[in-house]
Amino acid sequence: MRRKIAAAGLAAGLFIGGGTVAAAQDSPAFPCLDPPALDPTVPSDSPITDQNSLNCFAWQEFIALNWKADGIDAPAGPDPVANFGAPDDTGPTVWETYSDIHSVFLPDGSPPPPFGELPPAPAACAETYTPGTRVLTRSSKVSIDFEAPDDIAEAFPFDGSPNWLADRDGNQVWYEIMINRDEFDYIVANRLYNAVEGYLATLGGQEVDLPRGRTGGAVGAIELKSAWVEVPDPAQPVWSTYKLTEALIHDPAHGSCETATLALVGLHIIHKTESQPQWIWSTFEHVANAPDAAAVSAGDVGNEFRFFNPSCAPQAIPAQCVGNSVARPDGTLFCDASKVGSPTETSCTPNASPGFCVTPDCPPMPVQVAREHAIADGQDNLVASLNAAAQSMIRAAAPDSVFANYMLVDVLWSDSPVDENTPNRAPSTAPLSISGMRPAPTERPVANTTMETYIQGTTCISCHMGAKLAWPSQNDALTPFASDYSFSFQNARPIPAGE
Numbered sequence: 297m298r299r300k301i302a303a304a305g306l307a308a309g310l311f312i313g314g315g316t317v318a319a320a321q322d323s324p325a326f327p328c329l330d331p332p333a334l335d336p337t338v339p340s341d342s343p344i345t346d347q348n349s350l351n352c353f354a355w356q357e358f359i360a361l362n363w364k365a366d367g368i369d370a371p372a373g374p375d376p377v378a379n380f381g382a383p384d385d386t387g388p389t390v391w392e393t394y395s396d397i398h399s400v401f402l403p404d405g406s407p408p409p410p411f412g413e414l415p416p417a418p419a420a421c422a423e424t425y426t427p428g429t430r431v432l433t434r435s436s437k438v439s440i441d442f443e444a445p446d447d448i449a450e451a452f453p454f455d456g457s458p459n460w461l462a463d464r465d466g467n468q469v470w471y472e473i474m475i476n477r478d479e480f481d482y483i484v485a486n487r488l489y490n491a492v493e494g495y496l497a498t499l500g501g502q503e504v505d506l507p508r509g510r511t512g513g514a515v516g517a518i519e520l521k522s523a524w525v526e527v528p529d530p531a532q533p534v535w536s537t538y539k540l541t542e543a544l545i546h547d548p549a550h551g552s553c554e555t556a557t558l559a560l561v562g563l564h565i566i567h568k569t570e571s572q573p574q575w576i577w578s579t580f581e582h583v584a585n586a587p588d589a590a591a592v593s594a595g596d597v598g599n600e601f602r603f604f605n606p607s608c609a610p611q612a613i614p615a616q617c618v619g620n621s622v623a624r625p626d627g628t629l630f631c632d633a634s635k636v637g638s639p640t641e642t643s644c645t646p647n648a649s650p651g652f653c654v655t656p657d658c659p660p661m662p663v664q665v666a667r668e669h670a671i672a673d674g675q676d677n678l679v680a681s682l683n684a685a686a687q688s689m690i691r692a693a694a695p696d697s698v699f700a701n702y703m704l705v706d707v708l709w710s711d712s713p714v715d716e717n718t719p720n721r722a723p724s725t726a727p728l729s730i731s732g733m734r735p736a737p738t739e740r741p742v743a744n745t746t747m748e749t750y751i752q753g754t755t756c757i758s759c760h761m762g763a764k765l766a767w768p769s770q771n772d773a774l775t776p777f778a779s780d781y782s783f784s785f786q787n788a789r790p791i792p793a794g795e
Contacts, residue, residue: 334689608644
């Protein structure tokens with residue numbers, strides 16, 4: 297019944313989730329047989345596996361995961377659909393109540409707290425932290441927090457060049473990674489939160505095989521990576537189109553802690569299912585993030601984009617920032633400004649890596665961004681048409697919903713999936729197979745402008761195929777054991793050298 301409501305229920309004014317859906321003159325036309333609906337149920341798998349069906353599956357995930365939460369992993373209900381994505385609501389959505397990986401992979405390798413419990417506040421934030429407040433610490437796709445390894449280094453430049461992002465006004469972007477209950481329970485049950493335990497278990501033949509979603513059954517493992525931009529003045533009307541949150545920003549580079557309002561600008565959702573053991577990879581953005589590169593080249597870009605200024609003019613980089621770098625405790629460079637030639641002014645060329653490293657003396661400056669691959673809308677991949685239908689459906693029920701201002705960028709899946717987690721055989725080693733991935737990575741890379749800003753020619757699974765378990769000792773080379781396409785396990789704490 298839910299699927300029929302999505303396609304035809306709007307005009308009838310039916311009840312969904314305890315509220316009445318506003319009538320619409322025309323029902324949106326979805327390019328799939330199993331269209332998304334305004335429903336808080338997270339789908340566990342797609343009964344049909346083709347590009348357009350999995351695009352619709354991704355939109356259903358986005359809607360359900362962004363439903364207003366009423367407790368940990370619990371959608372509010374009965375909740376009138378008209379409240380979906382209420383402007384200026386900083387309360388958590390369902391996925392925001394999941395476990396942050398920093399609360400799962402603790403510095404001493406000990407068991408994590410219960411699912412959904414917030415990670416402990418950094419010591420530097422003791423005076424400003426209020427219990428129950430989420431803490432964001434990642435100011436780049438590679439964490440600058442040297443106290444723990446990070447798992448998202450694959451999504452920005454590989455060469456150590458500056459990789460932070462700021463919008464056209466110099467507001468910094470922050471990142472977080474959440475995992476759902478099914479993945480959390482698997483990690484805890486198999487003691488994979490500890491690098492040594494995970495390594496030894498795999499060495500003994502128990503490889504990482506995260507749970508799969510099954511139609512009518514378990515949801516399966518879900519990981520979400522989000523990008524949030526700081527909001528200097530939430531009262532400005534422009535921010536009423538964004539999903540907002542309140543968080544404590546811990547900036548290790550600046551040694552600061554402060555409460556801030558942030559706006560969601562990007563969201564990756566990856567989901568392991570029975571039909572897609574190589575995961576379903578979907579990514580969403582705010583519609584006003586960045587223009588298409590073709591429009592930039594044609595000079596046909598307005599002033600509406602958060603990460604692109606059509607009147608961009610290079611700004612002088614402060615002298616103390618030119619050529620600066622950030623070093624790890626062992627002396628190796630974490631952020632190497634010399635990789636981009638140590639420019640003396642910012643660039644107006646889209647997707648140019650920033651020319652300096654963010655430090656206490658060098659705050660972020662605007663970065664110009666453009667989308668290198670336009671949103672697809674061919675017969676076999678009608679993403680733009682689907683976005684229009686989903687946005688129309690949302691606006692018909694909740695005219696001011698912030699989520700009508702987000703769009704699917706694309707979905708990666710396999711038309712000939714390979715399951716390398718076979719019982720009674722040696723544990724899989726990286727890289728894993730990316731057989732039959734669609735869209736083909738060599739033909740159409742899938743990238744989010746806020747999370748793969750500087751490497752939009754690379755598809756995420758091309759990196760994730762090489763994901764491995766953390767090493768059990770700092771003196772050892774990386775283990776060869778694959779971690780089921782997930783880099784999260786790189787956060788398992790290694791045993792310090794000499795222990």
